[in-house]
Amino acid sequence: MRKGLLIDFTRCIGCGACMRGCREANGLPQPGPDVPRPDELDGDNYTVVLQHEDEEKGGLFYRRLCMHCEDATCVSVCAVHALRKRPDGAVMYDAGRCFGCRYCMTACPFHIPKYTWDTNVPVVSKCILCWPRLDKGQEPACAATCPTGATRFGAREVLLKVARERVHAQPERYVNHIFGEKEAGGTDVLMISPVPFEKLGFQTEVPTRPLPELTWMVQEKIPYVIVTGGFFLWGLRWIINRRIELAHGETGAGGSQEVSR
Amino acid sequence: MSAEGGVKRYLTPGWLIVWIILIGGAVITFRRFAIGLGATTNLSDGAPWGLWIGFDVFSGVALAAGGFTMAFLVHLAGEKSLKPLVRPAILTALIGYVLVIFGLLYDLGKPWNIWHAMFWINHHSVMFEVAWCVMLYTTVLFLEFIPVVFERFRASRALKVMRVVAVPLYILGVILSTLHQSSLGSMMLIVPTKLHPLWYTPILPLLFFLSALTVGIAMVMTEAFISSKLLRRGLEFDLLMRLGRYLAVLNLFYLVVKFQDLVRRGAWEYVFEGSRESIYFIVEMLLFILPLFILFNHRLRRRRGFLFTSSLMVVLGLILNRVNVSFSGLLGSTSTRYFPDIQEIWISVFLVTLAGLVFGLAARYLPIFTHEEEEGEPEPEPARGVGPRTARSEGSA
Structure with a gap:
C-alpha cells in the first residue's frame, strides 16, 4: 500500500x-x-x-x-x-x-x-x-x-x-x-x-x-522506426542502384565494376 | 628528413599552443578525478548540467553526424560523385564518437560505473536508448572505417568480407543515428516546466534530427576547408559547392519546420522579450539564417571564403542550440547563474585538439584522401598501389 x-x-x-x-x-x-x-x-x-x-x-x-x-x-x-x-x-x-x-x-x-x-x-x-x-x-x-x-x-x-x-x-x-x-x-x-x-x-x-508519459510517447515507437527504416533504406538503395547499373549497362563496358564499388 | 628536422617540426608557434593545451589538459584531468567535479567545474545543484554535456556530448554527437549523412548520400542514395568525402566523414564521426564517450567520463560523477548501463536496463529512460545507440553506432563506425586500415596493409581477404557487410552496415548506421540524434532531443521532453518555451516543444526529437542532418553536411565542409589548410592538401572545391546545395536545402527545411512550430505554439512573443534567453535564441537563429544568403546565391557560393563561412556559421549555430537546449535554457527555472569554469572550457578545447591530432595522424598514415592519389599526385613508395582500385582488383581476382 x-x-x-x-x-x-x-x-x-x-x-x-x-x-x-x-x-x-x-x-x-x-x-x-x-x-x-x-x-x-x-x-x-x-x-x-x-x-x-x-x-x-x-x-x-x-x-x-x-x-x-x-x-x-x-x-x-x-x-x-x-x-x-x-x-x-x-x-x-x-x-x-x-x-x-x-x-x-x-x-x-x-x-x-x-x-x-x-x-x-x-x-x-x-x-x-x-x-x-x-x-x-x-x-x-x-x-x-x-x-x-x-x-x-x-x-x-x-x-x-x-x-x-x-x-x-x-x-x-x-x-x-x-x-x-x-x-x-x-x-x-x-x-x-x-x-x-x-x-x-x-x-x-x-x-x-505524469511527466514520464512525455518521453514514453516517443520512446515506445523505436521498434517501428527500426523495422520501417531498415526496410525503407534497403528498398531505396535497391531501386537507385539498379538504375545506376542499367544506365552503365547502356553506355557500355566497365559499368558493372563501377556499381560493385 | 633528419631527426633534428623532425623535432623542429613540433616546435613551431602552432605546435607550442598544442603542447600547452595538452599539458594543461593533463593537469586538469588529474584534478578532475583526484578532487572532483566541484573543484573543476562551476556546476551546482541549480545547474547540474553544463558545458561538458552541452558541448562535449550534445554538440559532439551532432557534429559527428557527417558520418551517417555522407554514408547515406553516397552509399544508399547513389550520390557517387561525393564519394571522396565519405572516408574523411566516417573518420571524423568515429573520432567524434570515441571522444564523446571519453568526454562523458569527465562529466559523470562516477565514470567507473558507466558499464552499469549495459546490465541494468530501464527501457523507459531515453538515456538508456542514447547510451545503447552510441555504443552500437561507435562499433558500426569502427567497422565502416576498418576497410581503410585493411587497404593500407593490403589485407585483401578481410576487405572482401567487409565489402559483403558494407551495405547492411550503412543501413544499420543510418537507423542508429536517426534514433539517437533524435533521442537527444527526446531527453529534454521531460522538462516542460523547466526548459524555456523558445526551445521546449513536443517536436524536439524531429528538430534535433533535422539539425543533425544539416550540421552533418556543414561539418564535412568545415572540416575539408580546415584540413586542407592544416594538412596542406588539395581542396575538392567542386564537391564542396555541390554539398553546399544540400546544406542550403536541409538548412532551409530545418528552419521552416522550426518557425512553423514557433508560430503554432505561440512562442513568437518570447523572441523579442529582451531576456538572456531571447538574445541567445536570436543569435542561434541568425547563425542558421545568414548562411542561406550565401548558399542560395550562385556567385557567393563559388567563393571559398564565403562557402567556408556559411558552413562554419551552421556549426556554431548548432553548438549554441545544443547549449541552449541542454543547460542554458534551463537555468531560468531556478534563477541559477552558470558560466563554465576555465577548466571546463580547457577540457573541451583539449578534447577537440585530441580529435584534430588523431585525424591528422590517420590522414598521414592511412588512405583517407584516396582520390588525391588516384589523380596521380606523387606519393612516397610504401603507400603506392594501396589505393582502393588496386586493392579491390586484387580482391576480386
Whole structure:
C-alpha cells in the first residue's frame, strides 16, 4: 500500500526537529549549534524547514523535501534503475548503482535531487522516506520526531482524506489546494498551507499528468522506426542502384565494376 | 628528413599552443578525478548540467553526424560523385564518437560505473536508448572505417568480407543515428516546466534530427576547408559547392519546420522579450539564417571564403542550440547563474585538439584522401598501389 506524509504548514513551529532526526536516521553530518540553517536542500540535507513572512497571514514555517511521486520522473529517467519506486511509496536511491549522470536532477519538476559536488565519489542526495525504517516497521524520522504533528505519516488515502477534511472545515485557515494531490500525476507527500504554494516557491505549474508519459510517447515507437527504416533504406538503395547499373549497362563496358564499388 | 628536422617540426608557434593545451589538459584531468567535479567545474545543484554535456556530448554527437549523412548520400542514395568525402566523414564521426564517450567520463560523477548501463536496463529512460545507440553506432563506425586500415596493409581477404557487410552496415548506421540524434532531443521532453518555451516543444526529437542532418553536411565542409589548410592538401572545391546545395536545402527545411512550430505554439512573443534567453535564441537563429544568403546565391557560393563561412556559421549555430537546449535554457527555472569554469572550457578545447591530432595522424598514415592519389599526385613508395582500385582488383581476382 502506498504510504506517505501529510505536512500541515499551519501546525509547524519551525523547531527543526525533523531536520535533526532526518540527518541522524540517514547518517548525514550534523552541523554545530552555531551553524545557520540552510535555506535550500543540499547534499547534506534531505529536508529543510524554511520561514516565510506573509503580508496577510503573518510568519509561517514550511518544509521542503522529495514529493515521492507515484509515477516519478527521476525513476523514469534513470538509465540504470538507481532510483526506484517501492510498493510502500518511497522513491529510493541506490548509490552503488548510480553512475552520476545527473539526469534525475535535470528532470525533476520539483528541483529536489541535489549532489555532493565536493568529493570525487559523489552521490545524489534526496529524501528516501526513511525506507530502511519503514522496513523495520518504524515511521520516517521526520514524522517520528515532529512534536506538533505537522508532519504525519500514514497511508496516502487516509492522509488525503484528513487533508480534505481540514481544508474544508477551516477554509479561512487554509488555501483550497492540497499540493501533491494532482501535481505530476499525484505524489505520496501531501502538503496543506495557509498561503498559496507558489508564494513559497513550490512548482504549482507542474502538469497534472505524469511527466514520464512525455518521453514514453516517443520512446515506445523505436521498434517501428527500426523495422520501417531498415526496410525503407534497403528498398531505396535497391531501386537507385539498379538504375545506376542499367544506365552503365547502356553506355557500355566497365559499368558493372563501377556499381560493385 | 633528419631527426633534428623532425623535432623542429613540433616546435613551431602552432605546435607550442598544442603542447600547452595538452599539458594543461593533463593537469586538469588529474584534478578532475583526484578532487572532483566541484573543484573543476562551476556546476551546482541549480545547474547540474553544463558545458561538458552541452558541448562535449550534445554538440559532439551532432557534429559527428557527417558520418551517417555522407554514408547515406553516397552509399544508399547513389550520390557517387561525393564519394571522396565519405572516408574523411566516417573518420571524423568515429573520432567524434570515441571522444564523446571519453568526454562523458569527465562529466559523470562516477565514470567507473558507466558499464552499469549495459546490465541494468530501464527501457523507459531515453538515456538508456542514447547510451545503447552510441555504443552500437561507435562499433558500426569502427567497422565502416576498418576497410581503410585493411587497404593500407593490403589485407585483401578481410576487405572482401567487409565489402559483403558494407551495405547492411550503412543501413544499420543510418537507423542508429536517426534514433539517437533524435533521442537527444527526446531527453529534454521531460522538462516542460523547466526548459524555456523558445526551445521546449513536443517536436524536439524531429528538430534535433533535422539539425543533425544539416550540421552533418556543414561539418564535412568545415572540416575539408580546415584540413586542407592544416594538412596542406588539395581542396575538392567542386564537391564542396555541390554539398553546399544540400546544406542550403536541409538548412532551409530545418528552419521552416522550426518557425512553423514557433508560430503554432505561440512562442513568437518570447523572441523579442529582451531576456538572456531571447538574445541567445536570436543569435542561434541568425547563425542558421545568414548562411542561406550565401548558399542560395550562385556567385557567393563559388567563393571559398564565403562557402567556408556559411558552413562554419551552421556549426556554431548548432553548438549554441545544443547549449541552449541542454543547460542554458534551463537555468531560468531556478534563477541559477552558470558560466563554465576555465577548466571546463580547457577540457573541451583539449578534447577537440585530441580529435584534430588523431585525424591528422590517420590522414598521414592511412588512405583517407584516396582520390588525391588516384589523380596521380606523387606519393612516397610504401603507400603506392594501396589505393582502393588496386586493392579491390586484387580482391576480386
